[in-house]
Each structure stands twice: as C-alpha cells, then as structure tokens.
Amino acid sequence: MTDGQAGVLVMGVLNVTPDSFFDGGRYLDVDAAVARGMEMIAEGVDIIDVGGESTRPGADPVTADEERRRVLPVIAALSPHVRVSIDSSKAAVAAAAVEAGATLINDVSASLSPLAASAKVGWVAMHMQGNPRTMQRSPEYGDVVLEVHDSLLERANRALTEGVPEVWIDPGIGFGKTLEHNVRLLGALERFVRSGYPVMVGVSRKQFLGTLAGGVGPEERLDASLATAVWAATQGVGMVRVHDVAQTVMAMRLMGERLTGEGVPA
Numbered sequence: 104m105t106d107g108q109a110g111v112l113v114m115g116v117l118n119v120t121p122d123s124f125f126d127g128g129r130y131l132d133v134d135a136a137v138a139r140g141m142e143m144i145a146e147g148v149d150i151i152d153v154g155g156e157s158t159r160p161g162a163d164p165v166t167a168d169e170e171r172r173r174v175l176p177v178i179a180a181l182s183p184h185v186r187v188s189i190d191s192s193k194a195a196v197a198a199a200a201v202e203a204g205a206t207l208i209n210d211v212s213a214s215l216s217p218l219a220a221s222a223k224v225g226w227v228a229m230h231m232q233g234n235p236r237t238m239q240r241s242p243e244y245g246d247v248v249l250e251v252h253d254s255l256l257e258r259a260n261r262a263l264t265e266g267v268p269e270v271w272i273d274p275g276i277g278f279g280k281t282l283e284h285n286v287r288l289l290g291a292l293e294r295f296v297r298s299g300y301p302v303m304v305g306v307s308r309k310q311f312l313g314t315l316a317g318g319v320g321p322e323e324r325l326d327a328s329l330a331t332a333v334w335a336a337t338q339g340v341g342m343v344r345v346h347d348v349a350q351t352v353m354a355m356r357l358m359g360e361r362l363t364g365e366g367v368p369a
C-alpha cells in the first residue's frame with residue numbers, strides 16, 4: 104500500500120447535457136443538476152466536474168453560448184459548497200466557469216494551460232488522439248504508453264513554466280483508444296504516477312468495461328467501474344472521475360483507511 108491510496112480524491116461527474124453516454128438528459132434542468140450535486144456532496148465527493156458538452160465518440164459539438172447556458176448556473180450554485188471543475192475545452196466556457204466559481208479546468212484537449220495560468224486555477228491535461236467526432240474510427244499508436252506519457256509530460260511541463268499552480272495528467276481512457284490501448288494504459292498507470300505529476304483517470308461505465316465484462320450496457324457497468332477504480336488506486340493515482348460517487352467513496356475509504364490497518368477498531 105502506498106501513501107497515495109489513503110488520499111485518492113473522488114471527482115463526481117455531473118453532465119448538464121442531453122446526450123452524455125450515461126447521465127445524458129438526467130440533469131439538463133438546473134434544479135435537477137444542483138440537486139444531484141448536493142446529493143454527491145452528502146455522499147462524500149471531493150470535486151464535482153460539471154460538463155455542458157458530451158465528448159462521447161461521435162458526439163455533435165455544442166456552441167460556447169449553449170455550453171455556458173447549461174453549466175454556469177449549476178457551477179454558481181454548487182461552488183460555495185464544494186470544489187467544482189469545468190469539463191470543457193473551450194477557453195470562453197472555461198473562463199466564464201472560473202468566474203462562476205470553478206477552480207479546476209478539466210481539459211480533454213490539453214490546450215487551455217495559458218488560461219489556467221492567468222486565472223490561477225488548477226488544470227487537468229487529458230490525452231486524446233483526434234477529436235470526439237472521429238477519434239474511435241481507427242486509433243493508432245506505435246507504443247501507446249510511451250506516446251501518451253511523453254505527450255502529457257510535454258504539456259504538463261509547459262504548463263508549469265507558464266505558471267499553472269496545479270497540474271494533473273490523465274491518459275484519457277476511451278479517447279482515441281482501442282480496447283487494447285485502454286488496457287495497456289491502465290496496466291501502466293504506475294509509470295504515469297512516477298512522473299511526479301498527480302494522475303487522474305476516468306473509466307466510469309465506459310464502453311471498454313462493457314466489452315471486458317462480456318458485452319454489458321452502461322447500466323450494468325458499476326462493478327467493473329469500481330474494480331477498475333480500485334486497481335487505479337493501488338497504482339497510486341490521485342483522483343478517479345466517476346458517476347457513482349457513494350460506491351466509489353466507500354471503496355476508496357475501505358482501501359485507504361480500513362484495509363491498511365489504520366482503521367482497525369481498537
């Protein structure tokens with residue numbers, strides 16, 4: 104057991120979209136989104152990741168105006184109560200989200216570090232090959248671990264020199280990756296951790312888990328998601344991005360406090 108496990112943060116997914124692959128349409132209404140956010144807080148979430156545009160394979164892009172309309176009221180309502188990140192790769196949306204109270208930019212394009220530097224907020228550099236519309240058509244790598252690792256480190260190092268106060272790296276599971284690429288990256292998480300940057304990973308209910316679990320749909324991927332989050336925690340990641348907050352918080356607490364001996368009742 105490493106020290107990191109005790110402190111694995113749980114980032115809760117809150118998509119204010121009609122078309123996200125799992126929670127699409129559930130929280131389009133501001134009140135429903137804020138209620139889900141408050142529920143996640145009660146469940147022990149550390150950060151809530153608010154998104155206004157689906158990045159699922161083949162998703163249609165959304166305008167900045169529409170994305171802002173979806174996310175800003177939700178961020179404004181939740182940020183007094185919990186840390187909020189904005190899941191966007193549009194500078195105009197991320198800047199407005201920071202104004203509304205977000206303190207972390209979760210950037211699947213890994214391109215917004217200058218904004219994070221000037222706004223003095225945290226930044227997640229996620230790796231993606233291509234863009235969501237086309238990324239799953241025929242992703243190709245020579246050595247997927249090496250290429251994703253080196254590309255993230257280059258972006259992260261640049262962000263530090265730009266003055267970003269908090270830099271995370273994320274291998275971007277499912278973003279321009281085949282099943283084999285995803286599995287190789289998950290198997291090599293420890294290599295990313297050794298870079299010294301805090302690592303986050305998002306596997307929650309993703310398609311490759313459905314395939315690995317025998318062809319099950321998103322509704323039936325909780326067990327596989329939890330198992331994979333636990334694996335990631337054993338490898339030393341600092342944060343897992345999940346839909347199922349209560350169950351993941353329980354799993355991380357069990358690992359971090361209960362099963363290490365620290366939590367053994369006297």
Ligand code: HH2
Nearest residue numbers: 118123124157158159229273275276305
């Ligand atoms: N995955 C999704 C969205 N944002 N951000 C990071 N840093 N890492 C991820 O793995 C990641 C992410 C996709 O999941 P979800 O938001 O549930 O679906 P959708 O893109 O359909 O809204």
